[in-house]
Amino acid sequence: MKPKIAVDIDDVISDSTETIRLVVNNHLGIDLQPDDYRSVEADYWGYYEAVWQSKNVNVDYQEIEERLISKTNNHENMPLLAGAEFALGELSKKYSLILVTSRKQEKFQKSTDAWVRSNLPNLDLEVYFAGHKKDKSKGELCRDLDTKYLIDDNPVHCESAIKNGVNAILFGNYGWNKTAPTGVIRCESWPDVVDLLVNERAE
Numbered sequence: 001m002k003p004k005i006a007v008d009i010d011d012v013i014s015d016s017t018e019t020i021r022l023v024v025n026n027h028l029g030i031d032l033q034p035d036d037y038r039s040v041e042a043d044y045w046g047y048y049e050a051v052w053q054s055k056n057v058n059v060d061y062q063e064i065e066e067r068l069i070s071k072t073n074n075h076e077n078m079p080l081l082a083g084a085e086f087a088l089g090e091l092s093k094k095y096s097l098i099l100v101t102s103r104k105q106e107k108f109q110k111s112t113d114a115w116v117r118s119n120l121p122n123l124d125l126e127v128y129f130a131g132h133k134k135d136k137s138k139g140e141l142c143r144d145l146d147t148k149y150l151i152d153d154n155p156v157h158c159e160s161a162i163k164n165g166v167n168a169i170l171f172g173n174y175g176w177n178k179t180a181p182t183g184v185i186r187c188e189s190w191p192d193v194v195d196l197l198v199n200e201r202a203e
């Protein structure tokens with residue numbers, strides 16, 4: 001049986017922050033740039049609020065969330081992150097892949113499943129929901145599913161994996177993940193992940 005890898009969705013396979021930037025710009029008639037959403041260094045939770053505060057922009061996040069749900073339903077408007085589709089195809093030759101997201105279950109579950117089926121039609125990916133507030137942590141879920149790796153851009157989820165005996169790859173180079181928790185492997189892009197897990201560059 002192939003070893004299992006759990007992959008996060010937002011800012012790992014989907015270009016979520018870019019989508020939020022465009023939704024907010026459009027909603028408020030402003031012109032924040034991609035770099036505005038990367039240059040602030042702040043914690044993952046509350047990161048967007050920190051960005052908006054730094055720019056003196058008032059955003060009602062509830063309104064933005066409603067718009068995001070329609071964006072994720074409208075599949076063309078939530079793009080995949082560069083290299084994600086190719087990399088998942090490569091990984092799937094050697095590993096069994098699942099997706100794990102902390103998107104709020106009732107609000108986002110249907111649109112998330114639809115987005116995955118529409119954007120990654122050639123991969124059979126089951127979506128699990130964990131890590132939102134009092135839910136089971138992603139690390140606990142990965143442990144229970146006997147997962148070898150978690151790939152996630154949130155240092156807190158990576159840390160929960162390590163605590164539960166699961167290897168963790170901190171993905172990307174974002175304002176919210178400048179510091180990698182102890183024991184976590186950092187990969188800044190999908191080619192790095194493929195190098196590590198498929199070509200076994202550094203295991």
Ligand SMILES: [Mg+2]
Nearest residue numbers: 008010011153
């Ligand atoms: Mg994420």
